Amino acid sequence: MSEVMHGLEGVVAFETHIAEPDKEGSALRYRGVDIDDLVGRVPFGNVWGLLVDGGFYPGLPPAEPLELPVHTGDVRVDVQSAVATLAPLWGFKPLLDTSDDDARDQLARTASTALSFVAQSAREATGQAQVPDAVVAGAGSIVEQFMTRWRGEPDPRHTAAVDAYLTSAAEHGMNASTFTARVVSSTGADVAAALSAAVGAMSGPLHGGAPSRVLAMIEEIERTGDPLGYVKGVLDRGERLMGFGHRVYRAEDPRARTLRRVARELGAPRYEVAEAFEKAALSELHERKPDRVLATNVEFWAAIVLDFAEVPASMFTSMFTCARTAGWCAHILEQKKTGRLVRPSAKYTGPGARTPDTVPGWNPD
Numbered sequence: 148m149s150e151v152m153h154g155l156e157g158v159v160a161f162e163t164h165i166a167e168p169d170k171e172g173s174a175l176r177y178r179g180v181d182i183d184d185l186v187g188r189v190p191f192g193n194v195w196g197l198l199v200d201g202g203f204y205p206g207l208p209p210a211e212p213l214e215l216p217v218h219t220g221d222v223r224v225d226v227q228s229a230v231a232t233l234a235p236l237w238g239f240k241p242l243l244d245t246s247d248d249d250a251r252d253q254l255a256r257t258a259s260t261a262l263s264f265v266a267q268s269a270r271e272a273t274g275q276a277q278v279p280d281a282v283v284a285g286a287g288s289i290v291e292q293f294m295t296r297w298r299g300e301p302d303p304r305h306t307a308a309v310d311a312y313l314t315s316a317a318e319h320g321m322n323a324s325t326f327t328a329r330v331v332s333s334t335g336a337d338v339a340a341a342l343s344a345a346v347g348a349m350s351g352p353l354h355g356g357a358p359s360r361v362l363a364m365i366e367e368i369e370r371t372g373d374p375l376g377y378v379k380g381v382l383d384r385g386e387r388l389m390g391f392g393h394r395v396y397r398a399e400d401p402r403a404r405t406l407r408r409v410a411r412e413l414g415a416p417r418y419e420v421a422e423a424f425e426k427a428a429l430s431e432l433h434e435r436k437p438d439r440v441l442a443t444n445v446e447f448w449a450a451i452v453l454d455f456a457e458v459p460a461s462m463f464t465s466m467f468t469c470a471r472t473a474g475w476c477a478h479i480l481e482q483k484k485t486g487r488l489v490r491p492s493a494k495y496t497g498p499g500a501r502t503p504d505t506v507p508g509w510n511p512d
């Protein structure tokens with residue numbers, strides 16, 4: 148096979164039992180279970196168990212009390228670096244020399260500690276003192292512990308919103324960061340190396356996304372009180388409406404549908420304005436592009452749910468990281484079990500064979 152598949156689009160590189168979006172059917176299932184039956188209904192810690200262990204076991208242990216070793220002021224950078232340090236700290240061997248059971252336990256320890264690092268870094272970034280470990284230990288689920296470490300005394304409705312969001316974004320098939328996690332684990336590197344590499348891959352704006360851009364549009368509609376006029380104005384200027392359209396789905400993004408339900412159930416204060424914006428956008432997009440399915444994507448309703456939980460826009464990518472750690476862990480383990488190194492090829496299109504003296508800068512003396 149010598150045809151170049153740019154960006155690996157359409158290339159099927161792995162078999163997976165974990166999840167793959169149903170692009171035509173507008174569905175996403177974690178090990179066969181529709182996310183709408185999980186989001187806001189099964190705690191994120193158990194969804195982690197479903198993805199990684201195949202059952203609703205309380206998969207994530209409490210985070211081990213550890214001080215965040217890196218403080219850069221950027222939560223994502225702190226977490227990426229801190230996760231990498233766990234391998235020498237906890238004596239992780241390369242995956243190649245680790246049993247499947249030990250690898251699974253290392254992933255669980257690392258994932259829950261990554262959540263703890265996000266909360267610590269968020270407090271650090273805003274100059275707040277850390278919440279004592281004893282207070283965190285008194286909280287219940289893994290998400291309650293996370294929110295307690297971050298907020299001190301979180302509003303339970305905010306915790307519910309964050310839990311729902313984390314489940315909705317826990318896994319999404321062979322996206323760039325999950326592919327990265329699989330590539331690194333296929334080399335036999337340790338689990339912390341694979342997870343921190345995935346965090347790096349997610350940091351790019353083409354992947355980590357920016358629901359904050361949706362909120363900027365909502366704020367503008369709140370100001371003008373005219374959703375349809377706003378939508379027409381954006382489209383007339385040739386700009387895009389944030390939170391609509393998707394590279395993969397040719398129907399509504401199932402995560403948008405589920406998070407819309409969560410926002411409604413939680414009574415998110417921006418639910419009504421968001422719904423009015425969505426209605427105006429969908430009708431106008433349909434009128435202008437009747438041949439193209441342009442529906443609401445996950446970022447739209449994720450923005451409303453995270454906004455309700457008072458998550459600042461600067462934390463959106465880190466929240467996404469917390470969520471997707473579940474999918475990464477599942478894929479790292481699945482890849483380990485294949486025992487196969489990922490090593491694609493490239494079609495060479497550079498210069499033909501030549502001698503060094505034809506290369507600019509040649510100076511043998």
Ligand code: ACO
Nearest residue numbers: 356386387388389390391392393394436439441444445446
């Ligand atoms: N608003 C207005 N027009 C749009 C939008 C939108 N949100 N999305 C696509 N279109 C139009 C394009 O202008 C294009 O029109 P044209 O054929 O006249 O040039 C047509 O629909 C097809 O657009 P593509 O770029 O081919 O759509 P693609 O599937 O490649 O892009 C993308 C998907 C990048 C998500 C796009 O829909 C977009 O920019 N949306 C807004 C940003 C956004 O919400 N991003 C988050 C995506 S969800 C996620 O990444 C997890």
